Amino acid sequence: MxxxxxxxxxxxxxxxxxxxxASSFAQAAEPKAKAKAAAEPTPSFAKKSKMRLGTVTYNxxxxxxxxxxxxxxxxxxxxxxxxxxxxxxxxxxxxSKAERAEVKKRFAxxxxxxxxxxxxxxxxxxxxxxxxxxxxxxxxxxxxxQDVGAQVGVKVRPNGLPKEVPVEKTLEQIGRSLGELGVFxxxxxxxxxxxxxxxxxxxxxxxxxxxxxxxxxxxGVCWNSNQTDxxxxxxxxxxxxxxxxxxxxxxxxxxxxxxxFRKLLTALNDSGYTGFCFAEIPxxxxxxxxxxxxxxxxxxxxxxx
Numbered sequence: 039m040x041x042x043x044x045x046x047x048x049x050x051x052x053x054x055x056x057x058x059x060a061s062s063f064a065q066a067a068e069p070k071a072k073a074k075a076a077a078e079p080t081p082s083f084a085k086k087s088k089m090r091l092g093t094v095t096y097n098x099x100x101x102x103x104x105x106x107x108x109x110x111x112x113x114x115x116x117x118x119x120x121x122x123x124x125x126x127x128x129x130x131x132x133x134s135k136a137e138r139a140e141v142k143k144r145f146a147x148x149x150x151x152x153x154x155x156x157x158x159x160x161x162x163x164x165x166x167x168x169x170x171x172x173x174x175x176x177x178x179x180x181x182x183x184q185d186v187g188a189q190v191g192v193k194v195r196p197n198g199l200p201k202e203v204p205v206e207k208t209l210e211q212i213g214r215s216l217g218e219l220g221v222f223x224x225x226x227x228x229x230x231x232x233x234x235x236x237x238x239x240x241x242x243x244x245x246x247x248x249x250x251x252x253x254x255x256x257x258g259v260c261w262n263s264n265q266t267d268x269x270x271x272x273x274x275x276x277x278x279x280x281x282x283x284x285x286x287x288x289x290x291x292x293x294x295x296x297x298x299f300r301k302l303l304t305a306l307n308d309s310g311y312t313g314f315c316f317a318e319i320p321x322x323x324x325x326x327x328x329x330x331x332x333x334x335x336x337x338x339x340x341x342x343x
Contacts, residue, residue: 039083040293044098044109044135045275048196050243052122052265053067053236054134056331061117061302072105072258074322075267080102081275084330087303087340087342088307088308088311088312089307089309089311089312089313089315090117090118090151090312090313090315091099091116091117091118091304091314091315091317091332091333091336092111092116092118092119092151092153092314092315092316092317093096093111093116093118093119093120093136093316093317093318093319093329094119094120094122094156094288094316094317094318095119095122095125095156095290096122096125096156096318097318097319097320098124098317098319098321098322098323098325098328099119099127099325100122101125101126101321101343102125102126103125103126103127103128104128104129104141104144104145104237105148105192105266106126107119108144108148108150110143110152110325110326110329111118111329112148112149112150113155113326114326114330114332116150116317116333117149117150117151117314118150118151118314118316118331119147119150119152119153119154119285119316120153120154120155120156120193120316120319120343121152121154121155121156122156122315123155123156123157123158123170123179124158124240129141129155129182129186130164130182131175131179131181131182133182133185133186135185137171138186139185141186141187142180142185142186142187145186145187146187149202150189151185151189151279152186152187152189153188153190153286153314153316154183154188154189154190154191154192154193154231154286154314155179155182155186155188155191155192155193156166156192157176157193157194157195158177158195159175159176159179159194159195159250160172160194160195160196160197160212161171161173161194161196161211161212161215161216162196162199162200162211162212162236162239162327163196164182164200164202164203164207166308171213172215172223173215173218176194176219176223176230176319176323179192179238180192180219180223180226180230181226182229183226183228184226184227188228188258189222190229190231190285190286190313190314191227191228191229191230191231191256191285192228192229192230193227193231193232193233193260193318194216194219194230194231194232194233195232195233195235195236195260196212196232196235196236196239196248197235197236197237198236198237198239199236199237199238199239199241202313205238205244205263206247208239209239209245209247210234210251211240211243212248212251212252213247213248213249213250213251213252213253214252216232216248216251216252216254216257216258217251217252217253218276219257220247220254220255220256220257221254221256222275223257224254224255224256227247228273229256229257229258229285229286230256230258231257231259231285231286232245232257232258232259232260232261232265233250233260233262234259234260234261234264234266235262235264239276240262240264240266240270241266241269241270242266242267242270242276242277242279242280243270243279244294245259245279245282246279248265249280249283256284257283257287258266258283258284258286259280259283259284259286260279260284260285260286260287260288261277261284261286261302262288263287263289263299263302264268265297267297267319268297273298273301273302276304277302277305281309281311283306284306284308284313285313286314286316286317287302287306287311287313287314287315287316288314288316289302289315289317289318289336290318290319291319291320291332291333291337292339299339300339302316302318303336303339303340304340307340317329317332319332
């Protein structure tokens, strides 16, 4: 009995000592673990996104009138729309004051925002008469955007670099045109944003040059998710060139693995972008279902599903 008691006391003491030592190790390790966790950056997907999802009427909604746009976007939980000119919605400069007011009311009374108007005006032409005409036509479109209650403004674009003109001269001309339009847009509570678009003009460093020449807070960029975003020094470098000027985002089909869409959405969130991401996708015989899938992938890429 005495031997068993001494053995029990001995083994119990050793066990307690071991537990105490283990506890000491755990307490010592705990601050180190907390310090390591604090040192590691918070994943971008853990940050709540403030971006909103919408659609461009080009092409999926090009044959929809306004009631259909509102109905389908509401069902798919798309929060906004960019109305591209020439499409069935009919929001054009030919609308009367009463018709413009009706468009504004339809969207104001719905859960879908009329975010912007998508024009096809560009300013790269060497024909100065045409350039002046396009600038004046854009101003009419800016007034239309104000009248129908567009929340952001008007999308414009360049569409290439004329071969007979030095590149620098064309970029400066586009920038000066945008600057003039920025002043006009500001007086109407709107913004003008240039789509990263066109052969040569879709190179992001060229768009940065346009922004520098325009030099106006109401002039910005419509990021267009082109493969040229990866050119030169790569996506990160190009995105950082214009990230503070991005006012709108166009996105193709998100399943395309040739483009880093998850990286784009992370970069937008990290930059503090709170605007619209617009789906610019092909027409479908089952559009609402496609839009629902699109929204799910858009959320999943941000870690929100």
